[in-house]
Amino acid sequence: xxxxxxxxxxxxxxxxxxxxxxxxxxxxxxxxxxxxxxxxxxxxxxxxxxxxxxxxxxxxxxxxxxxxxxxxxxxxxxxxxxxxxxxxxxxxxxxxxxxxxxxxxxxxxxxxxxxxxxxxxxxxxxxxxxxxxxxxxxxxxxxxxxxxxxxxxxxxxxxxxxxxxxxxxxxxxxxxxxxxxxxxxxxxxxxxxxxxxxxxxxxxxxxxxxxxxxxxxxxxxxxxxxxxxxxxxxxxxxxxxxxxxxxxxxxxxxxxxxxxxxxxxxxxxxxxxxxxxxxxxxxxxxxxxxxxxxxxxxxxxxxxxxxxxxxxxxxxxxxxxxxxxxxxxxxxxxxxxxxxxxxxxxxxxxxxxxxxxxxxxxxxxxxxxxxxxxxxxxxxxxxxxxxxxxxxxxxxxxxxxxxxxxxxxxxxxxxxxxxxxxxxxxxxxxxxxxxxxxxxxxxxxxxxxxxxxxx
Amino acid sequence: xxxxxxxxxxxxxxxxxxxxxxxxxxxxxxxxxxxxxxxxxxxxxxxxxxxxxxxxxxxxxxxxxxxxxxxxxxxxxxxxxxxxxxxxxxxxxxxxxxxxxxxxxxxxxxxxxxxxxxxxxxxxxxxxxxxxxxxxxxxxxxxxxxxxxxxxxxxx
Numbered sequence: 001x002x003x004x005x006x007x008x009x010x011x012x013x014x015x016x017x018x019x020x021x022x023x024x025x026x027x028x029x030x031x032x033x034x035x036x037x038x039x040x041x042x043x044x045x046x047x048x049x050x051x052x053x054x055x056x057x058x059x060x061x062x063x064x065x066x067x068x069x070x071x072x073x074x075x076x077x078x079x080x081x082x083x084x085x086x087x088x089x090x091x092x093x094x095x096x097x098x099x100x101x102x103x104x105x106x107x108x109x110x111x112x113x114x115x116x117x118x119x120x121x122x123x124x125x126x127x128x129x130x131x132x133x134x135x136x137x138x139x140x141x142x143x144x145x146x147x148x149x150x151x152x153x154x155x156x157x158x159x160x161x162x163x164x165x166x167x168x169x170x171x172x173x174x175x176x177x178x179x180x181x182x183x184x185x186x187x188x189x190x191x192x193x194x195x196x197x198x199x200x201x202x203x204x205x206x207x208x209x210x211x212x213x214x215x216x217x218x219x220x221x222x223x224x225x226x227x228x229x230x231x232x233x234x235x236x237x238x239x240x241x242x243x244x245x246x247x248x249x250x251x252x253x254x255x256x257x258x259x260x261x262x263x264x265x266x267x268x269x270x271x272x273x274x275x276x277x278x279x280x281x282x283x284x285x286x287x288x289x290x291x292x293x294x295x296x297x298x299x300x301x302x303x304x305x306x307x308x309x310x311x312x313x314x315x316x317x318x319x320x321x322x323x324x325x326x327x328x329x330x331x332x333x334x335x336x337x338x339x340x341x342x343x344x345x346x347x348x349x350x351x352x353x354x355x356x357x358x359x360x361x362x363x364x365x366x367x368x369x370x371x372x373x374x375x376x377x378x379x380x381x382x383x384x385x386x387x388x389x390x391x392x393x394x395x396x397x398x399x400x401x402x403x404x405x406x407x408x409x410x411x412x413x414x415x416x417x418x419x420x421x422x423x424x425x426x427x428x429x430x431x432x433x434x435x436x437x438x439x440x441x442x443x444x445x446x447x448x449x450x451x452x453x454x455x
Numbered sequence: 456x457x458x459x460x461x462x463x464x465x466x467x468x469x470x471x472x473x474x475x476x477x478x479x480x481x482x483x484x485x486x487x488x489x490x491x492x493x494x495x496x497x498x499x500x501x502x503x504x505x506x507x508x509x510x511x512x513x514x515x516x517x518x519x520x521x522x523x524x525x526x527x528x529x530x531x532x533x534x535x536x537x538x539x540x541x542x543x544x545x546x547x548x549x550x551x552x553x554x555x556x557x558x559x560x561x562x563x564x565x566x567x568x569x570x571x572x573x574x575x576x577x578x579x580x581x582x583x584x585x586x587x588x589x590x591x592x593x594x595x596x597x598x599x600x601x602x603x604x605x606x607x608x609x610x611x
Contacts, residue, residue, distance in 0.1 A: 193593070264556065324553070352513075355554075413548075
């Protein structure tokens with residue numbers, strides 16, 4: 001998926017907009033490996049102006065999704081690209097796609113305005129044999145100005161990636177923050193009877209498309225975690241009845257053991273720079289947290305409470321770790337320096353807490369909470385304040401943030417009932433506001449981990 | 456997985472052996488041949504001592520029932536000094552996946568440590584934890600959860 005990376009040509013408008021608004025990390029146009037992006041200038045109007053007009057805050061978009069006209073780019077693969085763009089934008093809950101026929105030349109902004117549209121896309125798809133060229137323009141309906149014009153060229157089989165990149169550009173231009181549609185989710189695919197489920201490491205696009213298995217299901221396999229810096233997973237496998245953490249290189253398919261601990265090694269997470277992994281290792285009646293340097297495999301023990309210390313997750317700046325511990329008697333959330341030392345409990349609601357994960361924005365920690373026999377999924381500030389429950393259920397756990405921190409994917413399981421027949425397990429996504437929960441078409445699955453943006 | 460299947464198969468063998476035994480008694484009036492499980496086998500452990508101990512919610516404390524079972528396991532292991540076992544700890548599904556891996560190992564270790572205290576050489580016992588991923592009972596109710604909070608001893 002990351003093959004044939006070509007040089008990127010920055011989009012003039014993107015650069016200008018980024019400079020004008022000083023926003024962090026405007027993604028530019030050409031971000032995807034295998035994709036080449038070239039600027040398309042607006043006919044007549046030399047350049048976009050007043051781009052600020054096109055920016056709408058995310059909070060406004062939550063309560064009032066941005067109406068955007070998405071005319072069909074054509075038939076066949078062009079229609080499929082249109083459908084993926086529309087699904088990305090519509091499913092995230094922040095846009096309301098409006099279908100239309102493709103205008104000849106400059107759109108009729110008056111009619112778009114009367115439809116209530118705020119923005120519009122135009123473009124076309126040129127089949128160049130083995131490759132596709134997709135010309136894309138984004139318009140501010142109110143001002144009639146072109147916000148962006150870019151032509152993307154990529155191998156024909158990468159049409160989905162072009163669609164996701166365009167959807168990300170629309171998201172970024174209209175919301176002022178980076179999109180996340182050109183990303184993937186690794187997970188555990190589950191099949192078979194509940195008492196002995198077959199578990200396979202699997203990966204799919206963030207919208208559930210193009211899923212494939214990475215392991216054959218011979219051994220119990222759990223908790224894949226993406227390296228935020230490259231195409232690598234850490235995961236837990238019971239291979240040879242020795243449950244331990246392994247690394248899986250998505251480019252080569254090669255696996256390797258991570259460290260050689262005498263106890264069970266589990267609950268891995270990468271450091272933000274991708275150069276080390278923090279994990280836990282059982283010892284006696286508890287488990288300790290260690291870091292393992294990926295270059296040298298040198299390990300460092302950072303907790304030794306004697307209790308269960310597990311599920312460590314770094315803050316995005318790498319300075320702190322949130323983790324799950326029952327050192328105080330019941331499983332709760334704690335924060336400590338990434339070097340270890342004193343830990344401060346941050347969870348004080350009713351029940352037990354677990355599976356904490358730090359948002360890439362740094363401002364939230366997502367978690368599971370278990371009380372009265374059922375689970376909740378929530379977020380709180382790193383100091384433990386502002387706890388909000390986003391969704392509840394028999395089991396809702398294993399939250400993972402999308403690259404911009406706006407959406408969580410998690411595992412939702414139903415009660416099996418008294419005879420096991422009610423058991424179902426799947427992957428859902430939900431906005432951090434608690435809105436727009438939806439099931440991903442991943443089948444029977446658990447343990448999602450969201451990738452960084454595809455390179 | 457493998458260990459649990461062995462346990463279940465052992466149980467089935469044991470039950471089959473019992474019914475065989477009963478039938479033979481009825482049919483012949485004499486039980487002259489040995490029909491029990493193979494001495495030193497998993498089925499023998501299940502029949503003689505019981506292969507599992509149960510735990511309370513979020514606990515690894517051994518109850519008096521659990522200690523009685525482990526006493527029998529220790530005696531059985533003393534009788535078959537060549538046998539090695541693995542103790543697998545398990546949890547109900549009312550905890551998170553990762554915490555339960557550690558909790559299952561804590562339970563397996565509770566059984567392990569008790570057996571060692573009763574004289575079983577530590578080198579004969581390994582532990583493993585399946586967390587909540589290999590439930591004995593597939594339901595979700597108090598009765599199922601109670602069965603799934605366990606440590607199961609399996610002959611290697």
